[in-house]
Amino acid sequence: MTPRSIATLRIISDPRPRPILPSPVLGTLIFVIAEMMMFAGLMSAFSIVKAGALGWPPPGQPRLPVEATAFNTAVLLASAVFLFVSNRAYTRDRNLAKRPLFCAIGLGAFFVLFQGYEWISLIRQGLTLTSSNHGSFFYLIVGMHGLHAIAGLMVLGRAGLKLSNGLLAPSTFAATQVFWYFVVGLWPVLYCMVYL
Amino acid sequence: MVSMAVLLAPRIASACAVCFSGRSDETRVAFLVTTALLTALPLLLIGTLVWWLCRRARQIRDEHDSASPVVDGVFRGPRPSGQPSANRRAPGIVVLRGE
Numbered sequence: 241m242t243p244r245s246i247a248t249l250r251i252i253s254d255p256r257p258r259p260i261l262p263s264p265v266l267g268t269l270i271f272v273i274a275e276m277m278m279f280a281g282l283m284s285a286f287s288i289v290k291a292g293a294l295g296w297p298p299p300g301q302p303r304l305p306v307e308a309t310a311f312n313t314a315v316l317l318a319s320a321v322f323l324f325v326s327n328r329a330y331t332r333d334r335n336l337a338k339r340p341l342f343c344a345i346g347l348g349a350f351f352v353l354f355q356g357y358e359w360i361s362l363i364r365q366g367l368t369l370t371s372s373n374h375g376s377f378f379y380l381i382v383g384m385h386g387l388h389a390i391a392g393l394m395v396l397g398r399a400g401l402k403l404s405n406g407l408l409a410p411s412t413f414a415a416t417q418v419f420w421y422f423v424v425g426l427w428p429v430l431y432c433m434v435y436l
Numbered sequence: 437m438v439s440m441a442v443l444l445a446p447r448i449a450s451a452c453a454v455c456f457s458g459r460s461d462e463t464r465v466a467f468l469v470t471t472a473l474l475t476a477l478p479l480l481l482i483g484t485l486v487w488w489l490c491r492r493a494r495q496i497r498d499e500h501d502s503a504s505p506v507v508d509g510v511f512r513g514p515r516p517s518g519q520p521s522a523n524r525r526a527p528g529i530v531v532l533r534g535e
Contacts, residue, residue, distance in 0.1 A: 258500075260493045273481045280477050284470035291466035 248397065262411030265418060272422045275388065279426060282384065282431055288379045297374050302365035304378070304435050306359055312354045313431055319347035320424040323396075323417055330403075330413060338403055345396045348420070352389050381434055385427060392423045 261269075290296050290316045297303065326340035359379075399416045402408040 258496060260489055269485060273478075273485065276481060277474075277478055280474055284474055287470055288463060290467045291462040292460060316470060 244431060262414060264411045264415035268415040268418045272418060275422070275424075277431070279381075279384070282377075282381050283430070286381060286433065289373050289377065293373070298372050301372050301374050302367045304362070306435050308354075308358065309406075309431060309435055312351055313428060315347050315354070316351045316424050316427055319344045319351065320421060321349065323420055327413070327417060330408075330410075334403065334406065334408070338400070341396070341400050341403060344420070345393060345400055348389065350394065352386060352393065355386055357380050357391075378434060381430055385423070385430055388423050388426075392420045396420055 322340045322344035326344060327341060328335045329336035359382075362378075367378065369376055369379045395416050399408055399413055401414065
């Protein structure tokens with residue numbers, strides 16, 4: 241016969257409250273705010289020059305590929321959707337998050353490569369950094385976004401590798417998403433201002 | 437001829453955005469709109485972030501305060517063998533005192 245026992249159970253909750261926001265996410269948010277101000281400055285300068293021009297785009301300059309870039313914009317937005325799906329899967333089962341994450345990376349890479357292809361064709365047609373104000377602003381604004389997209393792809397790729405090895409921390413994944421959503425969200429604004 | 441050249445030179449250069457191209461209405465409106473945008477945007481972004489952080493801090497504080505800091509209970513049953521296994525889901529420390 242097992243001896244009965246009376247035990248007093250005491251549960252003491254952790255006195256430390258959980259952090260408001262993971263440090264990687266907060267740092268990325270502050271960086272994103274700074275980059276938004278930089279792009280706001282560029283777009284302001286562009287709109288002032290465009291307002292003062294007699295005609296826009298300037299005569300004699302090649303026309304921008306509006307339709308092709310609209311398709312490319314849809315590709316970039318789709319990459320954000322896949323990243324969102326990956327995040328949802330990550331919270332349930334990390335193995336399910338790999339495929340949508342790599343789809344997001346693939347779509348983002350397609351966007352960057354297609355932009356590069358468009359640049360090459362525009363340069364061949366005569367729109368260069370020094371050909372006109374139009375060319376200067378186009379390559380500056382779209383180029384800055386392209387650099388951010390490349391950096392975002394590198395960060396996404398690193399997250400994908402870590403996820404494959406089972407080492408991706410939730411805070412790291414969240415910070416990666418913040419930056420990529422910024423890159424994707426900014427592009428339609430730039431597209432409407434520069435291309436349309 | 438020299439005086440004519442001197443008089444016409446500023447018109448030909450038209451370099452200053454305020455003195456020359458800034459005179460058109462569209463450019464003036466663009467200056468005003470972009471100045472307003474660049475003034476309001478950082479306040480909006482940082483203000484939104486601070487507001488959201490304060491709101492989240494309040495939510496976490498409320499969750500933490502509503503959780504009972506100490507739960508006392510009496511367990512009656514056979515003496516558990518070995519080390520007591522802590523409930524992995526519940527935060528904090530589980531203390532068992534057997535008698």
